[in-house]
Amino acid sequence: MTDPAPAASVALPVVIVDDHSIFRSGLRADLDDGIQVLGEAATVDEAIELVIALQPRVVLLDVHLPGGRGGGGAEVIREAAPHAAHTLFLALSVSDAADDVVSVIRAGARGYITKSASGAEVSDAARRVSEGDAVFSPKLAGFVLDAFGAVAGEVAERVDELDRLSAREQEVMRLIARGYTYKEVAGTLFISTKTVETHVSAVLRKLQLSSRHELTAWALERKLL
Known part of the structure; x- marks a missing residue:
């Protein structure tokens, strides 16, 4: 055979x-x-x-x-x-x-x-x-190591910042950063407008930001939207 x-x-x-x-x-x-x-x-x-x-x-x-x-x-x-x-x-x-x-x-x-x-x-x-x-x-090895190191550092920083927020705060943060009003966020997440305000205040405090405009810029810079 x-x-x-x-x-x-x-x-x-x-x-x-x-x-x-x-x-x-x-x-x-x-x-x-x-x-x-x-x-x-x-x-x-x-x-x-x-x-x-x-x-x-x-x-x-x-x-x-x-x-x-x-x-x-x-x-x-x-x-x-x-x-x-x-x-x-x-x-x-x-x-x-x-x-x-x-x-x-x-x-x-x-x-x-x-x-x-x-x-x-x-x-x-x-x-x-x-x-x-x-x-x-081979001659590009140094650039490659530097680039991967920079990317790894950016990812680690992003994860660390998000870890400061609860799961609900992250949901609110993304919607507010996309331009949703407090009322629209409340309707989307089935929570009260007052609760949205509380979450937004907590997000701004934890991220050391002063306004929703700064929050939008922060989220865009980290490609979270």
Whole structure:
């Protein structure tokens, strides 16, 4: 009895996002046979639409892109990721500037390599990102550590501040910060207006804020709305 033939490996589905068509075509040609390019995009708007439509496993994403609101690759991640739950983003850029690295990491990129990488290196990086690794060019290690440290610090501060509020106070805080009136909050949460006033006073005191306008700014800054 002969052994069964080994199952063929499944190609990794990716999307290439870069505003230079020559680079896109060159990268597509250099990627190894285990990478399947589902599509290409040249602008922020095209990329967001394509990623949501095709749901690739990995997006090979340039940092500087035209279109959208001027946020480049970071904007693509922020807008597309909520609608593509299984998609991961690997930044691929000519830039090794700290600001560029930090911006896409904070947006949610799982890796950042420079365009000096070979097709084999990009293929390997995409595969590693798809398996859950974080992949970065060696010379960017310092920026990466700084960025992750900053993000971790921000998250820890946010959790600490929210821990000062009870569950009900957090509910009231979010509604007030969104512009609800006391009466609307009371109706939404099925409590009295007087109780809402009491909760708002407690929230402002615990967060050391002086008005609902400051509360809205505080919540927006921490992306709680």
